[in-house]
Amino acid sequence: MSDFVNGFWGYYVAFVVLAGIAWCLWLIFSQREWLKPRPGKVEETGHVWDGDLRELNNPVPRWWTAMYILMCLFGLGYLVLYPGLGAFQGSLAYTSAQEVKQDQAALDATVKPIYARFANMDIPQIAADSEAHLIGERLFLNNCAQCHGSDAKGSTSFPNLVEGDSIYGRQPEVLLATITQGRNGVIPALGAAIDARTAGDIAQYVRSLSGLAHDQIRTLRGKPEYMNTCAACHGAEGKGNKALGAPNLTDDIWLYGSSEAIIVHSILNGRNNRMPAQDQTLSSEQIRLVAAWVWGLSKGVDVTSATVTSARAK
Ligand code: HEC
Ligand code: HEC
Incomplete structure (x- = not known):
């Protein structure tokens, strides 16, 4: 309860809690029929259903009332021992944070x-x-x-x-x-420097590196572009660079996929992959x-x- 902005709210909460319990006790006291000796015959309300179902007016059982009062006393006892009454810490000075610390230890x-x-x-x-x-x-x-x-x-x-x-x-x-x-593997978005057609040609060249089906002519067009733009990170042979986290493009392992569309997407939009x-x-x-x-x-x-x-x- 240390997060109240000022002392007033602690008292306010304590007042509401105590007033609640006091009200519960007053309520049961106001209904103190149960203290009186029980008449031999149960009073009837006069309501009758289905011909012979009569509604009785039984007083609340004593065990129930006793439990009600015990619960109120239990609540008061709890509030003395544990935090719950506004800013009052309780006489045991218990905090759940401390319990977690003990468990951790x-x-x-x-x-x-x-x-x-x-x-x-x-x-x-x-x-x-x-x-x-x-x-x-x-x-x-x-x-x-x-x-x-x-x-x-x-x-x-x-x-x-x-x-x-x-x-x-x-x-x-x-x-x-x-x-x-x-780790943070970043391939920069090259969309500003490379048009979609060139990216497609480069993708064909990338596919050829791992022996996937590719278009010969587009691959030839793509190779010099690859050397210009991609080799710095993925290596001239496309074997990747472990220090940069640039994947090997010559094997059949793909983080994103090997289709032309996916490779083009990586080239134009980049990727930012975080571990x-x-x-x-x-x-x-x-x-x-x-x-x-x-x-x-x-x-x-x-x-x-x-x-x-x-x-x-x-
Ligand atoms: C939120 C998702 C996420 C969690 C959780 C995560 N990882 Fe990763 N991990 C990734 C991503 C994404 C990469 C790829 C990073 C990149 O491309 O640079 C990666 C990369 C790696 C790599 C490098 C793989 C390689 O090919 O070199 C290893 C090893 C790894 N993670 C192990 C673990 C271990 C062990 C744990 C648990 C302690 C773990 N990761 C938890 C997402 C996660
Ligand atoms: C600045 C270094 C850098 C440059 C330049 C670069 N890449 Fe990458 N590339 C990376 C990194 C790092 C990753 C890994 C991203 C990840 O971990 O998700 C990657 C991932 C890829 C992937 C995904 C691989 C897979 O397994 O799915 C492809 C394909 C790719 N790059 C192709 C290219 C092409 C083609 C070019 C040139 C147009 C290029 N890259 C330029 C660093 C670079």
Whole structure:
């Protein structure tokens, strides 16, 4: 309750809460029929339905009334112990933020020793450890699968992390950097410099690089344009540039697709593809485990292999 703009609202809320409970108590007191001795015969209202269904006027049962009063007392007791009365913190000084902190500390205490075991292992060793594999997989499913797919094979604009060429590389240190800092692959929009027809010619040349069906004449026209504009990032041979994140255009792996229309779209409108940095959501220990899991996928590491036993025996 520290977010009131001034002291008045604290008192205002406290007044409304206490007045509410007082009103409830007054209400039950005003209906104090239940205190009187019960007559042997129940009073009738005189309403009759279906010939013989008579409406009675029973007093409220005593147990119900007792519970009503107990609830009011419980409410008052609660307000003494816990925050609820305006700015009053309650005599236990409880806050939910503090409870979360305690829970986190308890979790850290449980989890720290588990991660400590991997602190001195390198990524390939972690990848071969079956416990690390399970943790890494869970981290991946919770934090990465929404974009890269639960099988890590990606989809349009989200790279496949398992098979084929990768944009930035899959060496352990590259994976750690990618996951920790994120990546932003940008192909500039070249629509101002290149007309749609030329872009189509370049797209034909790009298709020829990976052996897809292409128009010979347009490809010949497109090649010099490619060399002028695209080779700086994608390389003269179209093999890409891992440092820039420019994909290899000679393989059959496509972030967006290989049709002329899609390639032309990339050229004219550009692309801005962002992998969010994970250092705010995951600890560095968690990043190592998930990186090892991803690394193991592309390397086909079998976690039940002998490496596991040797790593665990240490
Ligand atoms: C919001 C979507 C999103 C989430 C969540 C996400 N990624 Fe990515 N990731 C991307 C995109 C988009 C790219 C491509 C970036 C680019 O083109 O520069 C990428 C790229 C990558 C790459 C580089 C691929 C290559 O071919 O070099 C790796 C490795 C990777 N992500 C791993 C992960 C891991 C591990 C997690 C979870 C901790 C994760 N990503 C979470 C969207 C996401
Ligand atoms: C400034 C560097 C740069 C230039 C110049 C550039 N590209 Fe790119 N290109 C990139 C990057 C980076 C990406 C990856 C975008 C992403 O991660 O989504 C990309 C992506 C692409 C893709 C998508 C690949 C896929 O897998 O779907 C195609 C196709 C492409 N570029 C073709 C071209 C062509 C053709 C030109 C010249 C007209 C060109 N690029 C110029 C950097 C560049």
